[in-house]
Amino acid sequence: MNESERARRIVAKFGGSSVADAASIKRVAARIVAAKQAGNEVVVVISAMGDTTDELMDLALQVSPQPQPRELDMLLTTGERQSAALLAMAMNDLGVEALSYTGSQAGVITTAQHGNARIIDITPGRIEKSLEEGYVVIVAGFQGVSQTTKDITTLGRGASDTTAVALAAALGADVCEIYTDVDGVYTADPRIVKGARQVPRISYDEMLELAACGAKILHLRCVEYARREGVTVHVRSSFSNKPGTLVTGLVDMQKGNAMEEAIISGIAHDRGEAKVTVAGVPDQVGVAAMIFEVIAECDVNIDMIVQNVSEVATGATDITFTVPMSDGKKAVDALNAAKDRIGFTELRYDDQIGKVSVVGVGMRTHPGVTAKFFGALAAANINIQMISTSEIRISVVVGADDVDAAVRAAHTAFGLDSVSGEAVVYAGTGR
Ligand code: ASP
Ligand code: MG
DSSP states (O other): OOTTSOSOEEEEEEOGGGGSSHHHHHHHHHHHHHHHHTTOEEEEEEOOSTTHHHHHHHHHHHHOSSOOHHHHHHHHHHHHHHHHHHHHHHHHHTTOOEEEEOHHHHTEEEOSOTTSOOEEEEOTHHHHHHHHTTOEEEEEOSEEEETTTOOEEEOOTTTHHHHHHHHHHHTTOSEEEEEESSSSOBSSOTTTOTTOOBOSEEEHHHHHHHHHTTOOSSOHHHHHHHHHHTOOEEEEESSOOOOOEEEESSOOTTTTOSGGGOSOOEEEEEOOEEEEEEEEEEOOTTHHHHHHHHHHHTTOOOOOEEEOOOOTTTOEEEEEEEEEGGGHHHHHHHHHHTHHHHTOSEEEEEOSEEEEEEEOGGGGTOTTHHHHHHHHHHHTTOOOOEEEEETTEEEEEEEGGGHHHHHHHHHHHTTOOOSSOOOOOOSOOOO
16 A cells, blocks of 8 residues: 555455454554555455454364364454454544454345355445544454355355455455465475575466465465456555555556566465375266265265276276365265275375475476476476376375475475575564
8 A cells, every 4th residue: 555546446365464463453454544544445345364263163163073164163253353342443543444344244244154255245335334434444454244144254265365356346446466475476485495586577367266266365265266356456565565466357468568588487385185095986977977976965076086097807996185184084084984895995084284285377388398398397206196287287196294395395395495585584473
């Protein structure tokens, strides 16, 4: 938010590490006040302070091993209410009138699925009215209210970003600014690669792949939403005045904005998946369908899948796939229950893995990217367990202990290492 900018409607989201304590809340308040005083209309979306959400979750698990999803959402949404109210207090003391709203009050209408609800409508009447009356509006992120049950819902971990983009779309904002603890989108997690480079612009497609592959800088659904609604997302640090990263439509190659024509725009990693191997599966029509129907029925998302060639002697094969670690038990239990019907001999589960992905639109037109990636892993003595690709991505599964080394090896191999110094991580535990 720059004081010389013309009056605009801005949605600005501040992440948990930007409001970790009283002093940071006051700092953020001053920043918002400056934007307001420059004549902008400002809607702020706020996350819970620091690691509050994790702490509330830990607390719930101490009280109950399997908390009811409805009550868990009631509990977790208090984190964002705290920071929203505190921020409003700090702003009012700086002489700018601010009103805090829960997601429900702000008109964030969702599906009924606790813990992972989707936004289906935004009715921003109250926000519009408050803006007209000259208030800065502060909305508790990550939450809404179910259209059908009228219960309070949460939108999934990290989903304050999605609240912000959805509000930006509904309010016709000029920009959705996402303030975080690093200077923008980097070529790799700067917590792992010290020489990661910040990219000035990135396309929705590349950002989608990076977010889907574990880059935590933006919530996946926030990028999907932004692409669908054409919302320009501006990722920047709340700790500096650096220009940050614009996430937009096609990055224009002609104007020299194409990130120095890099073939690869970034390396993402994900430690949140587990690998399930169904061994000794009869190699017959319909068996794979049966396995994945079982998984689908328990509402578990599959990521990578590998099926081996069947053994000549036995006519049986192995099918290996990855699922979110948090759903691993559910998937294994469901498959074991269907063991006789499917006819497999053994089920193996391994959560000591990680996924490393190389993403870039340039790989569509440049051969040899796979060879270079795998060569770099080999040189680092890293074994590849699974592989999957899309048009603009190559992902591998490696052992959990090899993830950092694999990210660094790929980053160096694709010439992404910065020559001009180290990336700055201003705050946050990366939890
Ligand atoms: N506080 C929530 C979380 O930690 C939402 C967010 O930060 O975006 O997942
Ligand atoms: Mg986040």
